[in-house]
Every structure is written in C-alpha cells, then in structure tokens.
Amino acid sequence: MLAISIQIALALVTAAVAMSFWRLLRGPDAPDRILALDTLYINTIAILVLFGIHLGSALFFEAALLIALMGFIGTVALCKYLLRGDIIE
Amino acid sequence: MLEFFLSFLILTGAIFTFIGSLGLVRLKDMYTRLHGPTKATTLGVGSLLIASAIYFSAQGPSISLHEFLITIFLLITAPVSAHLLAKTALHLNLTSLAEKPEKDAIDQGGPDEVDTAEETEKADTTDTAVKPEAAEALQAPDQTKS
C-alpha cells in the first residue's frame, strides 16, 4: 500500500513540477518566473523526500536540506536584484 | 496501521503540492498566483517530510527527527520569499486584478528613484559644500575693499 501511494504521489509531484516549469517558460514577467523557480525547488524537495522513502535511504535528506537553503537564498537574491538593481548594497 | 497513516500523509502532501502548482497555472495575475505556492505547497511538502520522519523512525535503529528541520525552515522562509515577491511585483507595477493601492502607499523607492534621490542628495551636499566657500570668496574681496 505504501509503495502504491508513493507511486501516485510521485506522479502528482512530477505533474506539479511540469506545471511550475510551464509557468517558468511562459510567465509574462520576471517575478512570475522567480515564483515558478521558487515553487520548482519546493517541488524538488518533495521529489527527493519521496525518493528517500521509496529507496529506504536517508542520504537524500542532505540534498533536500541544501536545496531548501540555496533555493531560498536564490529567490531572495533575485528579488533584491529586481527591487534595487543590486544584490549587495 | 502505520502504513495506512503514512500513505495518508504522503497522499495528502502530494495532493496539496499538486494544488499549489495548479494555482500557479490557473490563476490570472501575479498577486493571486503568489497564494498557491506559499500556502498549499508549504503544507504539502511539510506533511511529506513528516511522513519521511515517521517512516525512518519506524525503520531505522533510532528516531529520526531532522526532517522537521526542513519543515520549520520552509515554514519560516516561504512567507519571506512571498513577501519579497509581492514587493517586487508592486515595485515593477505589474498588472493586477485587484485595485492597486495609490502610489503613496508604496513609498519604497525603486532603483531609479533611489539613485536619483542619492544623486540629488550628493549634489545638494556638494552644492552646499561649495557654496559657502564661493560665498566667502565672493564676500572676501568685498570685505577687504570695505
């Protein structure tokens, strides 16, 4: 039962990745694309966690933690760039 | 029983993650789109992470709680990035379905405004720094004459 629900969950999250990728390509303005990137990295964390449960390996945790940290910093840096035209003031 | 609970958590998480990204596609303007990923996706990934924590605690030799670190981290950072994105969108004056607040409410200076403000400030200071000297230079001959 767990195996089946992980398969379904992986399919759903992959669809979510596809949708945020669509917004990334399509998004009319720069903030839309940043938002799509933001969603994309959160979805990637979801996929990594699901893979971790699927393969029974706790090694994926470090990758998920790093993506969470770096994704947030990336979003903030991009927003700051658009807001101020400069990242480090 | 544990397997049932885990499956429930995983499916709920995946469905909320899916709905959050669906909001990204379906909604019409930047500001409403911000709502989906910040709320639904955060809870979705949060419950996936909690499922992972329970799974590894049940499987492994000791309890595994470090997934909560990512959950807490996401709960703290998601609103911050949403706030920054909303601010950026307001600053770039993106089209909105809602009536946008008047410009006074958004009195944060943009890059252009900030730059010009700083420049004018600099210009002012240099002017005032130069002016007294010039004034003295102008006045000095007068004084010597008088």
Add this chain to the structure above:
Amino acid sequence: MTRLLPHPVLTPVLAVIWLLLNNSIEPGQILLGLALSWAIPVLTIRFWPEAVSIQKPFALVRYTIILFYDIIMANFTVARLILGNPDKLKPSFVKLPLDLTSDLAISLLANSITLTPGTLSAQLSDDHSYLLVHALNETDPETLVANIKQRYEKPLKEIFESC
C-alpha cells in the same frame, strides 16, 4: 551576564538545531552543540544588536498552536479557491494599520498573515505604520482587518511588547 550570555533565547534554539542536524542525542553531540550555541552568539554579537525578550512564554505556545491550526485551515481554503472558478475571485489590497513597534513582532505578524487563509502581506510602509495586505478573495476589508488584529496582533503585542 549580558556579556557571557547575550542572547538567552538564541542559544537553546541553536543547540536544538545542532542536534536536529546531527540527528542524534549522544552526550558528545549535546556538549558540542551547547559549546557552539554559546560561542556563536558571543562571537557574532555585533550582528544581533537587540536581544529577543519573550514576556509571556505560555502566550507564545498558545499563539503557535492557533497558528498551526490556522495554517492547516488556510490550506483547505486556498485549495478550494484554486480548484473553483478563478474568474469568480475578488482579490483586493487592504491596508492594515499596525500597533506593533518592534521589528521582530512586525515580521512575525507579516509571516503569520502570509501563512493564514487567503491573505498575503505585500509591503511594509517606510514608517512601519501600516502593512499592505493582499487578500485572495475578500469582500469586506473591515472584518479582515479586525480579524487579523484580534487574532494575531493582540497576542503578539502581549508576547513581545508588554513591558
């Protein structure tokens, strides 16, 4: 006391984060975590000019529980709104006058607003006097403002500013 332990709240938080990162509660890790969480605030004291002071710890616990409940409810609300007809949504910007003054309390309020049903904090005015809130589907701005004030701002004011 203030020099040796400048941030009484930060130190235990850092220790807990260290233990979660290592995912173990061995005595060695606990000692190392305590040493690091003591040393880091002392060494980086210049980056933290104000110490956080929590006036009412129990109010903070209560606030956290209410917040978690609201976050879960928020997800169902937003999910329903997203799955419904997007043309029927009535998004609007609402100004929320602030009573809070401390930076930490304001940022916590902004985060709470973003995580709870259908609202998103968009901008803080330069003089910290009001917050611009974007509501996903709101017909009555006054109820929204009153609700936020009563539910989140009052407890936050009690917790951080009741001096």
